[in-house]
Amino acid sequence: MPNNAVLYSFRRCPYAMRARLAITYSQQAVELREVVLKNKPQTLIDASAKATVPVLVLSDAIIDESIDIMAWALHRRDEDNWQRREDTAKQAEIQQLISDNDIIFKHWLDRYKYADRYPEHDPLYYRQQAEQTLSGLETRLEQHRYLIDDDISWADMAIMPFIRQFAHNDKRWFLQSPYPQLIRWLEQLMTQPPFIDIMQKYPPWQTGDSITLFGQG
Structure with a gap:
């Protein structure tokens, strides 16, 4: 995984959806941690003062705005030019x-x-x-x-x-x-795709769970 990336997400949140869409499209492998918003894990709260999904935890940074997570993913791979580079x-x-x-x-x-x-x-x-x-x-x-x-x-x-x-x-x-x-x-x-791909259901993450990889090509 790039930078040992960990993504805290919630399947139905539109902000989290857009982050997962960009990560899936750009094929950036991350560890997915599905969150129950009424029972947020302490690791999410510790990572971001906002404690709202999505949050992307990297080895050298924490990105807790969905658009910034999209930018992070598209900067790494954007084969269909979603960003409209040069225009x-x-x-x-x-x-x-x-x-x-x-x-x-x-x-x-x-x-x-x-x-x-x-x-x-x-x-x-x-x-x-x-x-x-x-x-x-x-x-x-x-x-x-x-x-x-x-x-x-x-x-x-x-x-x-x-x-x-x-x-x-x-x-x-x-x-x-x-x-x-x-x-x-x-x-x-x-x-x-990629919407169909991102809407797969995952059980809520708990400390000690095995890693769930998401977004890899």
């Missing part, structure tokens, strides 16, 4: 889309999914606010197959887990929503 305009597009997702869309997604925690408005209001992001993505996907162009990019894989979470909050509504290209895009990404 600064597309790189800027990717970064802006991810930033908008993480700051704006995630804000409304949380309120839509957990509306009972935010009684200031009803779920319909929160969904409508989130739809501003969906509409923008739909427009992009009307122009090309993926968010940046006709090939998968870092933006697609960083954003897809959050759109998936939104869609699963009310699948029936989503599948009838006025976003046919977004529906197609999500279905396509969810039914092929």
